[in-house]
Amino acid sequence: MAEAAVLNANVRKETGKRRMRRLRKSGQVPGVMYGHKEETIPLAVKAEELWALIRHGQRVVDVRLDGRTEKCLIREVQWDVFGREVLHVDLTRVSADERIRVTVPIHLRGNAAGVAAGGVLNQPLHTLEIECLALAVPEAIRVNVQDLQLDQAIHVKDLKLPEGVTALDDPEAVVVQCVKPAEEAAAEEAEGPAEPEVIGRKAAEEEGEGEK
Amino acid sequence: MRGLAHRGNTVAFGEYGLQSLEAGWLSAECIEAGRIAATHFVRGEGRLYIRVFPHKSVTAIPAETRMGKGKGEPEYWAAVIRPGQILYEVAGLPENAARECLARVAYKMPFKCRFVARRPSVGG
Numbered sequence: 001m002a003e004a005a006v007l008n009a010n011v012r013k014e015t016g017k018r019r020m021r022r023l024r025k026s027g028q029v030p031g032v033m034y035g036h037k038e039e040t041i042p043l044a045v046k047a048e049e050l051w052a053l054i055r056h057g058q059r060v061v062d063v064r065l066d067g068r069t070e071k072c073l074i075r076e077v078q079w080d081v082f083g084r085e086v087l088h089v090d091l092t093r094v095s096a097d098e099r100i101r102v103t104v105p106i107h108l109r110g111n112a113a114g115v116a117a118g119g120v121l122n123q124p125l126h127t128l129e130i131e132c133l134a135l136a137v138p139e140a141i142r143v144n145v146q147d148l149q150l151d152q153a154i155h156v157k158d159l160k161l162p163e164g165v166t167a168l169d170d171p172e173a174v175v176v177q178c179v180k181p182a183e184e185a186a187a188e189e190a191e192g193p194a195e196p197e198v199i200g201r202k203a204a205e206e207e208g209e210g211e212k
Numbered sequence: 213m214r215g216l217a218h219r220g221n222t223v224a225f226g227e228y229g230l231q232s233l234e235a236g237w238l239s240a241e242c243i244e245a246g247r248i249a250a251t252h253f254v255r256g257e258g259r260l261y262i263r264v265f266p267h268k269s270v271t272a273i274p275a276e277t278r279m280g281k282g283k284g285e286p287e288y289w290a291a292v293i294r295p296g297q298i299l300y301e302v303a304g305l306p307e308n309a310a311r312e313c314l315a316r317v318a319y320k321m322p323f324k325c326r327f328v329a330r331r332p333s334v335g336g
Contacts, residue, residue, distance in 0.1 A: 054334045055332060057332065079331060081217060081295065082233075083231075120258065122259060126330065181255075181257075
């Protein structure tokens with residue numbers, strides 16, 4: 001379980017596109033804190049500090065603002081087009097005994113037996129939406145695929161979740177499966193080059209032939 | 213071409229991807245060349261996803277033809293690429309193999325590309 005980390009923030013008085021661009025250039029990220037029917041506070045946090053929390057998968061943080069500390073969930077992070085910089089962060093106030101909905105990554109562990117038999121591991125679901133206590137958000141859901149044979153799949157309902165954690169995704173959704181690579185390659189070859197057919201031209205040619 | 217890729221700019225299906233850093237038209241032949249380069253490398257191990265499709269027809273007037281007489285015939289098909297667009301994705305490969313695979317694909321692309329991993333899932 002991830003422990004709540006500390007995020008130092010300052011109240012942001014200025015708003016607007018140009019001022020926020022200047023703020024980002026100075027190494028800070030604009031954000032906003034809301035929730036629990038309290039006032040919405042625009043704030044600014046250090047980009048490095050926030051990036052470290054995001055990289056380590058922290059979801060619930062202790063936000064230090066004007067000498068007081070509030071427990072917040074990182075609700076939304078806005079990225080630039082290239083996914084290099086964080087543009088904005090949304091923080092929602094949460095209490096320790098509150099159940100929250102979060103999306104956590106699914107990490108695969110071990111080498112699947114089906115891969116050794118010539119299969120390919122296919123993971124359609126990379127994240128899982130869960131409901132859990134705010135203070136008990138798992139960093140990731142780890143799935144052991146060692147016993148996964150060829151043509152077998154692990155579904156959401158098969159996952160071993162930590163205590164107090166409920167999966168909200170479809171229980172029948174496939175998390176990971178081991179498939180034969182030959183079928184994929186054959187299908188790919190059959191498809192041929194990625195070029196659409198010119199329907200209009202063909203139809204016109206056929207019409208022309210019909211007239212003759 | 214104006215603007216950036218505000219859609220299709222995240223790795224969605226695989227674990228690693230190739231992101232375009234420039235804008236342009238990516239012809240169906242280029243997409244196919246990239247696919248062949250990647251499948252030769254990942255064959256039997258990982259999976260390849262192509263995130264772009266050549267929807268746009270590009271017309272041209274044949275050589276040594278006088279101007280006029282209407283618009284030219286479709287010459288080739290192309291995908292409109294804006295900076296940030298993910299072109300290819302790979303799954304089921306370790307990072308170093310994925311890097312090498314996508315570097316081979318990038319060599320076939322007519323513009324600068326970079327290797328990207330999935331974004332952290334914090335904050336949706």
